[in-house]
Amino acid sequence: MRIEEIQFKNFRKYVDTSIRFEKADNDIHAIIADNGVGKTTFLNAMTWCLYNEEPKIKDKKEALPTLNTDVSNNSENSKEEASVSLIISDNGDRIVYKRSDIYKIHSVNSKYYEDYGKREELIDQDFSVTEIIDNVSNIIRDEETCNEYVSSFIPESIKEFYFFDGEQLDNYFLSSSNIQDQVFTLSYIFLLDSMERRLKQKEREFRNKGSSNEKSDDKLKELNDMIDTIESEKDRLNKLTKAYNDKSAELDELMTSLGTVPSLTKLEEKREKKETLKSNHEKIIKEREKSLMDLIIKESPKILANKAFEKSMELIQTKRGQEDFIYQIDEDILTDSIEECSCKVCDRLLNDELIEYIKDKKAKLYLISPEEKVLKKHDKDFKNSLNISKKYLDEEKRLLNDISTSNETIDTLEEEIQQAYNTVKVHENERTSINKRDELVKILPEKKSELDKLSDHIKDLESQKNKIEKEYDKLCIKEKQNLDTIAKRRLCQESLKVIEKVKNDIMDETRQSIEDSTKSKFFELIRKTKAYSNVKITDNYEVKLFDENNRPALSSASASEKELLALSFTLAIHSISGYESPLVVDTLLARTSGVQRTNVAQGCLDVSKNKQILLFLLDDEYTKPVQDLFKANNVIEYNLIESESEKDLTIKRV
């Protein structure tokens, strides 16, 4: 189906004009006009014709009548008509939708004019559909039938996907619940909802009818209470699931926008710990410095004497080596004593044992000079003193080491503390988002666990309910007249199970189909193969875009990329709707510029090979590169031209 022609008569600024859309290689038509010239009126005219709605007019009471004011002021007739006709072609056949507002024109001398200050009075509205098949026309005026014809072209419930407003792009991806409702309408899920609701009511009715005695009454009450509990828990599960999904989505967005920004709170905690550690090291330094001072004061003579001791030891060793010492002890006394077997000191006779003893001592005897003897005596003292002073030096070294280590640690800590300060300062204005992110990272796993527990709990309850129901049925079956009611109840129950399954399958299938189609179309239009890796549609119809590293990237996508994504999503909805109707797009390019603008324009050209597109553009959007692109592809252009009086417009094909 495509729009072949639109005819205007006295509709606001469109007094007597029409526009014909011929199909070439592509089916894209650019209607160019500046702000305030009549673009919005044109768009409103189409929706007014089909749905009696002018969405761009916020308050009808504050708006001018549909009848052109010049016509109403200057008319010499008693009646005038404002009308818009949309002529649609469908495989050779034509359908004409025509809506007219009929006005009575009062004279300037009339009481009406005196009371209201205007000549025109809306007295009627007419809407008709004319079917032209093989040149034979059939006019339909029955409201219900006419609305069915409108629905077969573009149903009102999904018109937002066919009359696409580029200026509302920011809201496009936010209105997921609205999109979900519309998709449910398109896919007839709303009918399944209705069937489910009504069958539940009937099932309850039959359930309550079955009981005929006190025992079964009690059991029925138990059963009803259990069913109510299950319903209530299921509602709670749905709400918690939705809340969880919303929070997950929020977390995804925060993760994208914040990137690797750390938690400021944790950073501040770490910084505080480091400051404490730094204080501790400063204390250590003070203590060590005091100990060092005490050490120096107490032991400095020994420490200072250490050098002298070392020098003395060196001298002793040198002297020893040079054999500078004069030996005074006469070894011959011992030799003579041994040979003569008598002591040369006391003349005592020596036995064998004593002789061996003297021999042994003689072997161990070494000559020592008086000087060396003195030094030898002090050797030990020197050595002791060296050890003591070494000990003190070691202690001094240890203390100095501790001080040095603590100083190094303090330097490192100060650096880290400063870094932490700087990081916090740089990201201070994002603190709220960062805290939100951190909170979500913490609570989401808990929420998921809660959901899982609730889900398991519901399964338990259902199990209990089935048991109670069986017991109830046993009690009811005892009365033969209840068999009929039981059979009806079971039919409702079995039907409800089927409906639940079908609903979930259709919802999944529809969502998947939209996702696949959106993704395929988006990557076809975007021409950037590496920037993005995936498009997903969530269960509640939020559109998600992922970068090459699979991170959420919709917030950081450029305006033209969002335009193309919205366009792709819209076309996906078209494909599942089964309505191959035209796409009317208002101000698509205003939010883009340069190459991006040309890309979006090229995207529309690509789409128009299989679908009619009416593109409403401002002069400012219609830049030379876009013009050149459209001219090269034989896109037909139309200008909206205002008369000198600014009271009417004509549409001119360029």
Added chain:
Amino acid sequence: MNSSKKIHDSLIKNSKDENVADFLKAVFIKENQGLSRWNDVYDELIEQYSEVDYNED
């Protein structure tokens, strides 16, 4: 395949019992046409399609 037909076929496919399938088909067709007195329509169809098992005890 249009959405309405998809649901219609899916209702039949997922009904283990032929009787339930027929019932759901009938209800769906009525709902698609629009129901002003739904309770009466549902009662009629339930009456028509419910199967009593007189041997149940």
